[in-house]
Amino acid sequence: xxxxxxxxxxxxxxxxxxxxxxxxxxxxxxxxxxxxxxxxxxxxxxxxxxxxxxxxxxxxxxxxxxxxxxxxxxxxxxxxxxxxxxxxxxxxxxxxxxxxxxxxxxxxxxxxxxxxxxxxxxxxxxxxxxxxxxxxxxxxxxxxxxxxxxxxxxxxxxxxxxxxxxxxxxxxxxxxxxxxxxxxxxxxxxxxxxxxxxxxxxxxxxxxxxxxxxxxxxxxxxxxx
Amino acid sequence: xxxxxxxxxxxxxxxxxxxxxxxxxxxxxxxxxxxxxxxxxxxxxxxxxxxxxxxxxxxxxxxxxxxxxxxxxxxxxxxxxxxxxxxxxxxxxxxxxxxxxxxxxxxxxxxxxxxxxxxxxxxxxxxxxxxxxxxxxxxxxxxxxxxxxxxxxxxxxxxxxxxxxxxxxxxxxxxxxxxxxxxxxxxxxxxxxxxxxxxxxxxxxxxxxxxxxxxxxxxxxxxxxxxxxxxxxxxxxxxxxxxxxxxxxxxxxxxxxxxxxxxxxxxxxxxxxxxxxxxxxxxxxxxxxxxxxxxxxxxxxxxxxxxxxxxxxxxxxxxxxxxxxxxxxxxxxxxxxxxxxxxxxxxxxxxxxxxxxxxxxxxxxxxxxxxxxxxxxxxxxxxxxxxxxxxxxxxxxxxxxxxxxxxxxxxxxxxxxxxxxxxxxxxxxxxxxxxxxxxxxxxxxxxxxxxxxxxxxxxxxxxxxxxxxxxxxxxx
Numbered sequence: 001x002x003x004x005x006x007x008x009x010x011x012x013x014x015x016x017x018x019x020x021x022x023x024x025x026x027x028x029x030x031x032x033x034x035x036x037x038x039x040x041x042x043x044x045x046x047x048x049x050x051x052x053x054x055x056x057x058x059x060x061x062x063x064x065x066x067x068x069x070x071x072x073x074x075x076x077x078x079x080x081x082x083x084x085x086x087x088x089x090x091x092x093x094x095x096x097x098x099x100x101x102x103x104x105x106x107x108x109x110x111x112x113x114x115x116x117x118x119x120x121x122x123x124x125x126x127x128x129x130x131x132x133x134x135x136x137x138x139x140x141x142x143x144x145x146x147x148x149x150x151x152x153x154x155x156x157x158x159x160x161x162x163x164x165x166x167x168x169x170x171x172x173x174x175x176x177x178x179x180x181x182x183x184x185x186x187x188x189x190x191x192x193x194x195x196x197x198x199x200x201x202x203x204x205x206x207x208x209x210x211x212x213x214x215x216x217x218x219x220x221x222x223x224x225x
Numbered sequence: 226x227x228x229x230x231x232x233x234x235x236x237x238x239x240x241x242x243x244x245x246x247x248x249x250x251x252x253x254x255x256x257x258x259x260x261x262x263x264x265x266x267x268x269x270x271x272x273x274x275x276x277x278x279x280x281x282x283x284x285x286x287x288x289x290x291x292x293x294x295x296x297x298x299x300x301x302x303x304x305x306x307x308x309x310x311x312x313x314x315x316x317x318x319x320x321x322x323x324x325x326x327x328x329x330x331x332x333x334x335x336x337x338x339x340x341x342x343x344x345x346x347x348x349x350x351x352x353x354x355x356x357x358x359x360x361x362x363x364x365x366x367x368x369x370x371x372x373x374x375x376x377x378x379x380x381x382x383x384x385x386x387x388x389x390x391x392x393x394x395x396x397x398x399x400x401x402x403x404x405x406x407x408x409x410x411x412x413x414x415x416x417x418x419x420x421x422x423x424x425x426x427x428x429x430x431x432x433x434x435x436x437x438x439x440x441x442x443x444x445x446x447x448x449x450x451x452x453x454x455x456x457x458x459x460x461x462x463x464x465x466x467x468x469x470x471x472x473x474x475x476x477x478x479x480x481x482x483x484x485x486x487x488x489x490x491x492x493x494x495x496x497x498x499x500x501x502x503x504x505x506x507x508x509x510x511x512x513x514x515x516x517x518x519x520x521x522x523x524x525x526x527x528x529x530x531x532x533x534x535x536x537x538x539x540x541x542x543x544x545x546x547x548x549x550x551x552x553x554x555x556x557x558x559x560x561x562x563x564x565x566x567x568x569x570x571x572x573x574x575x576x577x578x579x580x581x582x583x584x585x586x587x588x589x590x591x592x593x594x595x596x597x598x599x600x601x602x603x604x605x606x607x608x609x610x611x612x613x614x615x616x617x618x619x620x621x622x623x624x625x626x627x628x629x630x631x632x633x634x635x636x637x638x639x640x641x642x643x644x645x646x647x648x649x650x651x652x653x654x655x656x657x658x659x660x661x662x663x664x665x666x667x668x669x670x671x672x673x674x675x676x677x678x679x680x681x682x683x684x685x686x687x688x689x690x691x692x693x694x695x696x697x698x699x700x701x
Contacts, residue, residue: 107330114337127324134366145524146562149555151547151576151619164565171601172561176321183322186278186314187380188338190306199333199346 008051008103010208011112017215018100024219025093029086035222036089040096042218047099050211055102063095106130112202121191124184135176143168226255228297229388229419230277230312232445235291237272237281246272248443249291256387259410259420261430263458264440265634266606270423271317273440274390277421279308295388310339313386315394317605319377320370320559328354328368328376329361335384346383353379356409358402367488370558370628371397371510371661378406382413389413390421395429396631397558399509399661400694407433425634428459428664458635461696464668464687466646469501469653474535475623476521481530483516483679490516492679493530500535500622503649503656505670507693513679514659515558518625521657522555536622551576554621558628560612561601569603569611570596578620589644590614606632610641617648626658630665642668663694 007014021043028036048056071088075081106127113123143165147155152164231253238245246269254260254277264270275281276293283305293300296311316322325331329350336346354361357379359372368376374397381389389410395403403426410420411433424430431437437448437455448454476498483491490513498504498521506514519525520532523545534540536552557563566572569592570583577583587596590610595603600611609632617624629645630638642665649656658669666673673690675683683689691697 105326107325107327131324131326138366142559142562146557148545149522149524149550149557150563150565150615151550152565153547167565168562175318175561179316179318179321180324182280182284183316183377184324184334185284185305186280186309186316187335188306188309188384189334190338192306194306194338195340197337197340197342197346199330199337199343201343 007105007108007202008055009100009211010204011104011109011202012116013204013208013212014100014104015109017212018097020215020219021100022093022097025097026090028222029089029093033082033085033089035225036086036093038225039218039222040089040092042221043215044096046211046214046218047096050207050214052099052103055099059095059099059102063092066095067091108202111198111200114196115198115201119191120189120196124189128180136173139169139172139176143172226257228294229254229256230295230421231293232273232276233292233294235276235289235293236443237269237276237287237289239285239287241288245443247276250440250443250445252438252445254388254419254421255436256417256419257414258435259414259422259430259433261427261434261437262421262423262440262445263425263427263437263454266604266632266637268440269443270440271392273445274314274392274421274423277388278312278314278390279303279305309386311386312388312390313381313384315378315381315389315391317392317396319373319397322377323365323373326365327361328359328363328365328379331365331376332361332380332383335380339384349383349385353383356382356405358405367485369511369515371399371402374398375402375406375510382409387417388419388421390423392423393425393632394422395424395426397510397628397661400429400663402510403429403661425632425638426662426664427455427635431455431459459664461663462639462642462665462668464646465643466503466649466668468671469503469649470671471500471653473500474498474533475500475502475655476535477533478521479530479533481520481527481532483513483520483525484528490679491520491527494680495530496674496681496684498655498657500655501653503669503671504658505666505673505690506657506659506676507661507666507673507690508676508682512676514676515627516679517676518555518627518657518659521623522553522625523549524555551619552621553623553625554616554619556613556616556624556626556629558631560605560608563612563615564600564608567599568597569600572600572611572615573618575615575618577618582620583618586614586618589647591640604632606634606637609633610637613641613645620652621654622652623655624657626656626660628659628661630660630662635664638662638665641665645669663696666690666694667696 025040028039067088070091071084074087075084110123110127147164153160155161155165232250235247235250236245237247262270279300281287282289295308300308323331325334332350332353333346336349350361357375359375359379378394414420422430437451438445439448474497478496481491481494508514526543537549540549564572566575573586574583587593613629633641660666667687667690670690672686674681
């Protein structure tokens with residue numbers, strides 16, 4: 001059982017860091033590009049060195065690509081280099097803010113919230129929401145494949161998109177949600193305040209404190225420099 | 226034996242205007258016993274499950290009369306959560322029920338809800354993983370269909386309710402896992418548990434069941450002569466096809482390997498499949514059968530080696546086209562993905578070889594009275610038959626069938642086997658089937674490959690299949 005990876009950060013701290021990076025990044029991008037650049041670069045290095053490297057590598061290229069695209073559009077619309085950089089930095093801030101969230105296992109977040117006696121409707125909702133993206137991705141892949149096997153044409157055709165793609169997708173999602181709701185209820189889940197146990201307690205570690213401190217240093221440092 | 230759950234004079238219909246699915250039915254399950262509830266599709270087996278565990282009327286409304294008791298207490302006005310503290314339920318469609326990312330967390334989910342201590346949860350995960358041959362650290366998204374079924378069963382076994390109800394728990398399980406599950410359930414029954422199994426694969430359950438009941442015409446009957454009943458539902462279906470092997474190669478599989486996320490699923494597999502062959506792929510859950518079908522259909526590309534096809538000579542290496550999928554029909558494990566037209570008729574007519582051929586499929590598969598129904602409104606068994614009919618309507622030269630018989634009652638199974646063989650005889654198609662059902666397996670093959678750890682461990686003819694499923698021993 002020891003092979004299961006742990007979340008890179010204490011879940012609630014991860015969310016707090018995400019929110020802080022997003023807000024601080026957006027504010028500084030609007031006011032001072034240099035400050036924002038230093039802050040985001042610092043945060044990215046902190047993440048790289050403190051166990052978030054996989055998420056960092058997954059996020060950075062798409063974030064840079066989107067930032068470059070919108071920056072270029074802004075520049076070409078004649079609003080100047082600084083404005084273009086400011087727009088680009090906002091997208092990079094969003095990308096970097098996502099990194100801690102990507103490094104949290106949904107079950108750790110749920111257990112963290114359960115231990116803090118957060119209402120179960122919220123914890124289960126979060127668990128399902130966090131698992132929804134990979135589920136949707138897998139369902140879309142299966143349906144696209146099934147379309148091929150039934151010899152339907154291109155998805156660009158609206159009629160085909162509606163009939164062969166959207167209908168099976170909606171039906172699958174409805175079926176999954178119905179069965180899942182039934183399954184969790186029969187497995188003892190209730191919205192009412194029954195006591196639940198936490199199989200593996202999620203506790204803050206020294207490393208979590210260090211991450212929070214380093215992010216704060218990045219923010220203060222960026223402001224000072 | 227003490228009664229665990231009972232239906233007394235129960236009548237139920239899903240609406241005011243719909244017919245009664247149960248009509249003054251009496252039924253009980255006892256502690257210390259395994260009860261098998263058998264019956265044809267649509268007779269109300271799952272309704273009985275829903276009534277006992279409180280899904281009806283708590284979540285599914287309907288018109289209900291009579292009394293239902295669980296552990297000697299009436300379930301009237303009791304919420305589902307209260308009933309489910311006493312009744313553990315394994316539902317159909319395991320795929321849609323998994324909520325966590327690892328096997329360990331999925332099993333822990335129910336235990337946490339029931340407020341078990343972390344120490345006992347750890348012990349229960351270990352026990353249920355051992356009972357269902359699962360590895361706690363496995364990622365749930367990488368499990369095969371049968372492994373997902375095992376996981377959902379393990380999750381229910383871990384929550385330790387004394388009354389267990391399982392709805393088609395063997396549907397996607399391989400032979401040895403099915404036997405293992407039945408042995409586990411038998412030992413639980415011997416330790417005082419009440420076990421109710423709703424299952425079409427009666428051949429695997431009958432020997433372990435203490436009582437067999439059949440549901441028919443709204444009533445539940447206890448079978449007196451269980452031996453005679455088992456024989457009527459477990460007979461090996463005779464092969465009605467002829468060997469259509471033309472001697473020409475359809476697929477030449479040369480040292481093929483396939484990996485996902487560095488996990489090797491198919492390893493250096495080589496084989497030749499001739500045109501007109503009927504091939505059966507056998508092996509345990511997760512051994513790579515479905516992956517091999519997908520490689521043949523070109524839905525996956527080999528990470529090493531190659532598959533040379535002689536079905537469509539104009540097709541470029543590794544490519545697919547509309548014409549390819551017209552020639553190579555793929556029937557998925559889950560029919561929901563392949564059904565999208567508004568009626569059964571239009572579904573079968575879509576991409577059909579001709580209108581006349583589509584009509585023939587509608588008649589052969591018994592859809593004449595259902596042709597204006599929406600495909601998604603059909604039962605699971607009917608949907609599966611429809612997906613096969615729709616694929617067959619394009620008259621493919623190769624037919625790839627991934628567990629086509631799941632959810633079929635014995636008559637449906639016999640009928641489907643006969644139809645597949647009749648079409649094979651008629652068209653000379655190459656048929657490659659994955660099934661764990663020993664009743665139809667010998668009738669669907671001329672040749673079989675046993676897949677173990679991603680490669681062909683052994684191959685042989687019908688005798689080999691009979692030997693693998695233990696039919697030879699039964700005959701002796």
